[in-house]
Amino acid sequence: MSTTELPTREVPLNPKQSALLLIDVQNFCVRRDGGEFRDVSDAEIAGKYRYYFDRLNSVAIPNMLRLQAAFRAARIEVLYTTIESLTKDGRDRGLNYKIVGFNVPKGSWDGKVVDELAPGDDEIVLPKSSSSVFVSTNIDYLLRNLGVKQLVLAGVVTDECVESAVRDACDLGYLVTLVPDACATYSQEHQDNSLRVIEGYCRRVNTTALIGEISAN
DSSP, X not given: OOGGGSOOSOOOOOGGGEEEEEESOBHXXXXXXXXXXXXSOHHHHHTTTHHHHHHIIIIIHHHHHHXXXXXXXXXXXXXXXXXXXXXXXXXXXXXXXXXXXXXXXXXXXXXXXXXXXXOXXXXXXXXXXXXXXXHHSOHHHHHXXXXXXXXXXXXXXXXXXXXXXXXXXXXXXXXXXXXXXXXXXSOHHHHHHHHHHTGGGXXXXXXXXXXXXXXXX
């Protein structure tokens, strides 16, 4: 096989085979009064977490809104995943979430996608209880039923749940597109390190370029 015949992940989106997945953009970890930050001091918010909230509010969420609108307009499936237990006491959580103390009770406010990115009536929301949506939900089954072969990922946090989804989706045979300017994590260093280590698992396209790509179809 010649090099020109080798597979590549640098493939423009085919709207009929694509989906957008927004990861963990929920009250628990995006709102100042969400469960992850409810007991964090104002001093820590202004210091340790300042970069995260600034990036969320000024870059990541605005770009996710643009993606959501563009994908809906192009009639491309938009899905969401949230950290949320299937039980109120979280007994079904993965061991890691039990160790770190993450429990978002079933049906709670913390488990809801933030209002500005609220899912449409017929859009799919998948509660998960592990870092990777591919480990603790049936998303692979759903995507294959939907005919999805190209998966676009955005959300929080870049070097944890987003990165886990990138790796697993790639290994399961999806062509993965990551939108870095629609993602957020706790520091620029974390963001840059994550993008560097997952370079071999996905293509990276910014929001404006990706919207232009699907608009051209």
